[in-house]
Amino acid sequence: MWKMHFSVSDHVTWVGKTDWELQTFHGEELSTFKGSTYNAYLIQDEKTALVDTVWTPFARQFVEDLKETIDLDEIDYVVALHAEPDHSGGLIELMREIPDVPIYCTSMAARFLRAQYHQDWNFVEVKTGDTLSLGKQELVFVEAKMLHWPDNLLAYLTGDQILFSSDAFGQHYSSEVLFNDLVDQGELYREALKYYANILTPFSKMVARKIDEVLEMELPLKMICPSHGVIWREDPAQIIETYARWADDYQEDQVAIVYDTMWDSTGRMAAMISDGIRAVDPTLTIKHLHTAKRDKNDIIAEVFRSKAILVGSSTVNRGVLSSISAILSLIEEMGFKKKKASAFGSYGWSGEAPGLIRETLEDAGFEILIPELREAWTPDAEGRDRCRTFGRDFARQL
Ligand SMILES: Cc1cc2nc3c(=O)[nH]c(=O)nc-3n(C[C@H](O)[C@H](O)[C@H](O)COP(=O)(O)O)c2cc1C
Ligand SMILES: [Fe+2]
Ligand SMILES: [Fe+2]
Structure with missing residues (x-):
């Protein structure tokens, strides 16, 4: 049993998987010498939403562990920020138990999920500006096309003021504690940079545009919860500023x-x-x-x-x-x-x-x-x- 669920904020619990052993990602395309994590989040207000799942090999354990934290029948909504198997891989196992629960995602994600899993799930397609009420607070959706797939979606939780950023701002970095202020800062910076350089560089123009768009929304921000690696809770703006620099044809005196x-x-x-x-x-x-x-x-x-x-x-x-x-x-x-x-x-x-x-x-x-x-x-x-x-x-x- 590897369950290590932990509290992120008043209403949010991390229910993901820490993959200490991962050495390569995207098949053999990307080295991940520090492992990785597949971050999934449970938001519990008057309604309960699950944001993302884990990679396919960990699907069964994910669902078993989730049952220890919550009765699956209490999950009202599933949010799929991204259709890639490292985050959607738990869906088959999960949806077998709660087949009618709606899955909130972009139209692209619905298409990609259908094409990968061949299931007739209850998809609810969302666009930028759409909201999902959870009771006292709501999720506000912002499409993040090409960060790094056409289907990526961001979700902002009002109240707790958390941005769920999907693959943006992530790092392939496994750690006992998943908060940015509690890990080795040099390691964190290097892994965040390697991730950006190898995964997001082709989309730098779109990264810059999306950052401007999100900043214009002037959302108060307490935390950024990406789908890999640590949660940015101390000075979360730092990683947005760093991304803005990286997206702007970054170079050092090297x-x-x-x-x-x-x-x-x-x-x-x-x-x-x-x-x-x-x-x-x-x-x-x-x-x-x-x-x-x-x-x-x-x-x-x-x-x-x-x-x-x-x-x-x-x-x-x-x-x-x-x-x-x-x-x-x-x-x-x-x-x-x-x-x-x-x-x-x-x-x-x-x-x-x-x-x-x-x-x-x-x-x-x-x-x-x-x-x-x-x-x-x-x-x-x-x-x-x-x-x-x-x-x-x-x-x-x-
Ligand atoms: C298998 C093999 C094929 C080679 N093919 C060429 C070639 O097509 N044209 C050429 O100019 N030199 C060719 N060379 C010679 C090398 O370019 C030359 O030995 C060079 O100095 C090797 O530099 P290096 O020590 O940096 O590898 C070949 C050498 C080897 C071992
Ligand atoms: Fe991805
Ligand atoms: Fe990912």
């Missing part, structure tokens, strides 16, 4: 050197290029990221923080090394804006890789600062000097 190498020739080039950059700007942060040895999502988080990147690969079979293709594909998907880049790499006879990298970075919207640098085989003293000069030229253009 350059990431992202490379792969078979016999370390390109690796040596990376080191010399870095020397050159440092000679021009000793205070700039430089990150060395070997794409085959470092986690791809951590690399994306570092690219997100960088104002410029250098991508290096040796040429193999007239192409780039496979970990470089993989990271370039992810970088393209993210749609980063206002970042600068150049390419480099060692080669033996044909040397296509740096040019291919430059083309991909151009297509991905990066401003190419200087032409790519190619070095045949292992760079000698002159080659190493060319690498340093390349680094200096790059840094001067930043």
Whole structure:
């Protein structure tokens, strides 16, 4: 029995699941080294509403534990903020017991839930501004299209003044205590940033617009309850302000050197290029990221923080090394804006890789600062000097 329900506010109880063991999410797409949580919330006023459930493997335990906290027949409404299985996975098990209870969600979510579970549940479709009275307080709904799916919905609880934000403001971060003021602040920031960088970057424009819209509503806010990770109860506005900064083409005074190498020739080039950059700007942060040895999502988080990147690969079979293709594909998907880049790499006879990298970075919207640098085989003293000069030229253009 893993039940650890806890009180969030006068009327809200956390009834989710802490998944200490989760190491990857979205199949194998996203690393979650700190585990995660699937947050579900029970709101008990004159009426009772359940906001979201948990991921499918935990569905049975979720329902069993819920029964210890409340008689399921007392649940008047289910709210599904998002149709993705990490939050809707408990519905089959739950709705088997309470089949007639209405499920409040967006029309998109109703469509997605039908398409995934093939059940004829009692969906009530809601739009921005719709409300659901729970007695003394009500839930106010705000659609959050593309944060991060077309179906996402936010719900604001008047009275307790809580925003249920679905996947926005979340972190894949499991912790014994799920309040922002009680956890390691460095860990929390890193996980929130990695989550934003990897999941929300493609939708930054919509994030910025939604934040403006919610701020204009001037809702008094005591807490933000996301669907993963800690609840923001101390200074909840901080994560909204942070998201506003992240959504605004975020960058720090950092350059990431992202490379792969078979016999370390390109690796040596990376080191010399870095020397050159440092000679021009000793205070700039430089990150060395070997794409085959470092986690791809951590690399994306570092690219997100960088104002410029250098991508290096040796040429193999007239192409780039496979970990470089993989990271370039992810970088393209993210749609980063206002970042600068150049390419480099060692080669033996044909040397296509740096040019291919430059083309991909151009297509991905990066401003190419200087032409790519190619070095045949292992760079000698002159080659190493060319690498340093390349680094200096790059840094001067930043
Ligand atoms: C399997 C394999 C395939 C290669 N294919 C090419 C190629 O198509 N064109 C080329 O210019 N060099 C090719 N090379 C040579 C490498 O690019 C060269 O050895 C380079 O210096 C390796 O740099 P690295 O130590 O950074 O990996 C190939 C090397 C290997 C091992
Ligand atoms: Fe999601
Ligand atoms: Fe989620």
